[in-house]
Amino acid sequence: MSAVMREANAPGRLGRWSLTVAGWLVYAFLYVPLIIVILYSFNADSINAWPIHHWSFGAYNTLANDADLTQSIKNSLYVSVIAVSIAVILGTAAALGFNRLRIPGKELFSFAVILPIVLPGIVTGIAMLTLFTDLNYNLSLTTIIAGHVTFCIVLVFNSVRARLARVPAQMAEAARDLGAGPFRTFWHVTLPSIRTAVISGTLLAFTLSFDEVVVSFFLAGRENTLPLEIWSRLRRSTITPEINAAATLLIAVSVVLVGAARFLVREEE
Amino acid sequence: MSVSTYMNAEAPSVELRGVSKRFGSVSAVDDVSLTVRKGEFLTLLGPSGCGKTTSLRIVAGFERPSGGTIHIDGQAVTALPPNKRNVNTVFQNYALFPHMNLAENVGFGLRMKRLGRADIERRVDEAMALVRLEGLGKRKPTQLSGGQQQRVALARALVNRPAVLLLDEPLGALDLKLRRAMQFELRHLNQSVGITFIYVTHDQEEALTMSDRIAVMSGGRILQIGTAQEIYEAPATRFVADFIGESNFLEGTISDWENGVATVDVAGAGAIRARCVDRIATGIPVSVALRPERIIIEPSEQPAAGVGAGENVVRGRLLEAVYAGSTLQYAVSLGDAAQLIVRSPNLGQAAGVGNDVSLRWSIADCSVLVA
Ligand SMILES: Nc1ncnc2c1ncn2[C@@H]1O[C@H](COP(=O)(O)OP(=O)(O)OP(=O)(O)O)[C@@H](O)[C@H]1O
Numbered sequence: 001m002s003a004v005m006r007e008a009n010a011p012g013r014l015g016r017w018s019l020t021v022a023g024w025l026v027y028a029f030l031y032v033p034l035i036i037v038i039l040y041s042f043n044a045d046s047i048n049a050w051p052i053h054h055w056s057f058g059a060y061n062t063l064a065n066d067a068d069l070t071q072s073i074k075n076s077l078y079v080s081v082i083a084v085s086i087a088v089i090l091g092t093a094a095a096l097g098f099n100r101l102r103i104p105g106k107e108l109f110s111f112a113v114i115l116p117i118v119l120p121g122i123v124t125g126i127a128m129l130t131l132f133t134d135l136n137y138n139l140s141l142t143t144i145i146a147g148h149v150t151f152c153i154v155l156v157f158n159s160v161r162a163r164l165a166r167v168p169a170q171m172a173e174a175a176r177d178l179g180a181g182p183f184r185t186f187w188h189v190t191l192p193s194i195r196t197a198v199i200s201g202t203l204l205a206f207t208l209s210f211d212e213v214v215v216s217f218f219l220a221g222r223e224n225t226l227p228l229e230i231w232s233r234l235r236r237s238t239i240t241p242e243i244n245a246a247a248t249l250l251i252a253v254s255v256v257l258v259g260a261a262r263f264l265v266r267e268e269e
Numbered sequence: 270m271s272v273s274t275y276m277n278a279e280a281p282s283v284e285l286r287g288v289s290k291r292f293g294s295v296s297a298v299d300d301v302s303l304t305v306r307k308g309e310f311l312t313l314l315g316p317s318g319c320g321k322t323t324s325l326r327i328v329a330g331f332e333r334p335s336g337g338t339i340h341i342d343g344q345a346v347t348a349l350p351p352n353k354r355n356v357n358t359v360f361q362n363y364a365l366f367p368h369m370n371l372a373e374n375v376g377f378g379l380r381m382k383r384l385g386r387a388d389i390e391r392r393v394d395e396a397m398a399l400v401r402l403e404g405l406g407k408r409k410p411t412q413l414s415g416g417q418q419q420r421v422a423l424a425r426a427l428v429n430r431p432a433v434l435l436l437d438e439p440l441g442a443l444d445l446k447l448r449r450a451m452q453f454e455l456r457h458l459n460q461s462v463g464i465t466f467i468y469v470t471h472d473q474e475e476a477l478t479m480s481d482r483i484a485v486m487s488g489g490r491i492l493q494i495g496t497a498q499e500i501y502e503a504p505a506t507r508f509v510a511d512f513i514g515e516s517n518f519l520e521g522t523i524s525d526w527e528n529g530v531a532t533v534d535v536a537g538a539g540a541i542r543a544r545c546v547d548r549i550a551t552g553i554p555v556s557v558a559l560r561p562e563r564i565i566i567e568p569s570e571q572p573a574a575g576v577g578a579g580e581n582v583v584r585g586r587l588l589e590a591v592y593a594g595s596t597l598q599y600a601v602s603l604g605d606a607a608q609l610i611v612r613s614p615n616l617g618q619a620a621g622v623g624n625d626v627s628l629r630w631s632i633a634d635c636s637v638l639v640a
């Protein structure tokens with residue numbers, strides 16, 4: 001009896017084992033490169049080689065004194081903050097409007113808003129570059145911002161739309177019933193009910209915008225964003241410790257923002 | 270100012286004239302006219318989907334009627350948004366604000382009226398005490414049971430002291446005991462504060478015990494409106510007779526009419542006399558509605574003692590007797606064509622199944638309904 005059970009269990013145990021191993025391999029595949037980048041950013045030698053013999057914060061010091069690199073970080077912040085701000089307003093407004101829509105073909109409208117993120121960045125990049133060229137508009141950080149707005153809107157729109165779908169229409173009706181006009185209903189009831197969705201959409205949009213390469217590459221003028229600066233340096237030389245330091249900063253910012261977004265969405269449910 | 274106040278005091282609290290609401294091809298409310306008096310407790314009663322919620326939503330201002338007009342305290346409000354109407358709603362599914370605690374929920378209306386903080390706090394406390402949730406002001410709605418949420422919804426509406434309170438099945442989620450207590454509380458409130466109540470319920474017992482008047486709805490129309498007694502004793506249609514309480518229906522044709530009493534030929538029962546206000550021509554098919562508890566059942570060998578001129582007497586055979594504690598319920602066949610359900614108080618002796626029995630009831634207890 002017990003022998004039979006053990007036999008029946010054997011493949012199960014093997015299966016569980018192989019699943020566990022596969023799981024760890026996936027994690028390793030995803031995270032080992034990141035960890036290496038982070039570790040190398042603390043390497044005192046200017047050549048990346050394993051094992052690391054001397055640890056230091058030198059790379060971060062170099063980074064802070066590298067005018068082009070710090071300028072590119074400032075540019076990236078500028079682009080992302082402005083692009084995301086515009087996207088938050090437009091994306092939220094679009095989601096609110098969409099939620100009120102009572103027409104056939106509603107889904108088509110939603111698809112039209114989402115399209116920019118479904119399209120490969122290269123298509124968006126070419127399309128917008130064509131547009132700006134036709135308009136004789138000089139490429140600059142402003143054109144990069146325009147490019148980023150397209151996909152940032154989608155993230156905010158999607159996040160807010162999903163939340164609105166779960167907020168009963170009666171919430172706003174109850175506010176009206178209790179004497180609130182349309183504006184105060186929006187301010188006291190609708191906005192608080194989508195607040196965390198707006199914030200989490202914003203954080204995701206910011207993360208995506210901050211390290212975006214493809215669209216930025218097509219639309220950049222003389223000034224570089226951080227990812228473009230790193231990329232152009234790699235074409236000229238090998239990976240230097242200060243690049244690892246910049247990448248580590250990118251990782252840290254992304255982890256914090258994505259984590260915060262997840263936390264907010266989770267808290268609401 | 271004083272003139273208009275005086276005029277408004279004369280006006281009905283709520284008046285609907287020829288109100289209709291269509292959703293595409295569905296007629297949710299169909300030509301409803303209704304006058305609700307000041308301070309009245311009016312109940313809309315009817316089966317699911319008959320248009321009760323839609324009617325309330327039209328009064329509240331959430332739905333613009335497809336036709337007709339609405340007046341509140343004599344003022345035409347048909348085109349006014351909900352926030353401009355002196356009306357508050359207790360929603361069927363509570364609709365509490367999830368991001369506000371209970372005190373903030375209840376105080377929302379007062380905040381919108383820009384009352385002072387101290388006033389708001391005092392009135393919120395009063396309202397919370399009224400629905401027996403004192404001390405829970407800091408809780409969030411998600412931390413409450415369904416019944417508690419319902420009471421918060423009630424407090425949130427009541428605290429504003431509106432002219433009219435609209436309640437959409439406000440006690441649906443409560444257990445029986447709390448439900449009884451809240452029914453009493455609501456009725457008391459209606460009588461003491463003088464707020465007009467328009468109350469929606471599925472529950473006919475609740476409607477009968479609480480209301481000044483009941484409007485029975487079906488298919489978007491009001492079939493009958495009257496006091497509990499009027500509706501129960503003199504249902505206007507077969508639907509009303511069937512929906513409120515239980516009723517027997519004897520099918521027959523009119524053979525005579527005199528002074529508000531019709532004689533109806535019923536197969537198996539002979540000539541039955543029943544109340545019938547309007548004259549109906551001979552030969553018209555009708556039903557006679559008769560409540561089971563109004564019939565007196567006796568063994569037929571007994572001489573029908575004291576059969577008055579005002580009574581109907583028929584003979585039948587007892588098919589079935591059901592013991593139901595305080596009452597006994599009998600099924601009696603009158604020939605092959607007709608059957609009557611009889612409910613009598615349990616006096617210790619049940620009639621024997623299979624025996625012939627004699628049934629009698631007062632003419633005033635049965636009424637003629639045109640089929
Ligand atoms: N927004 C709407 N769109 C389309 N049809 C609707 C809408 N609201 C109500 N209806 C329809 O109108 C009719 C009346 O609905 P209503 O909600 O008033 O019924 P009710 O009497 O309140 O029922 P219940 O007792 O189940 O709450 C129903 O047939 C319903 O399907």
Ligand SMILES: [Mg+2]
Pocket residue numbers: 321322323361437
């Ligand atoms: Mg309803």
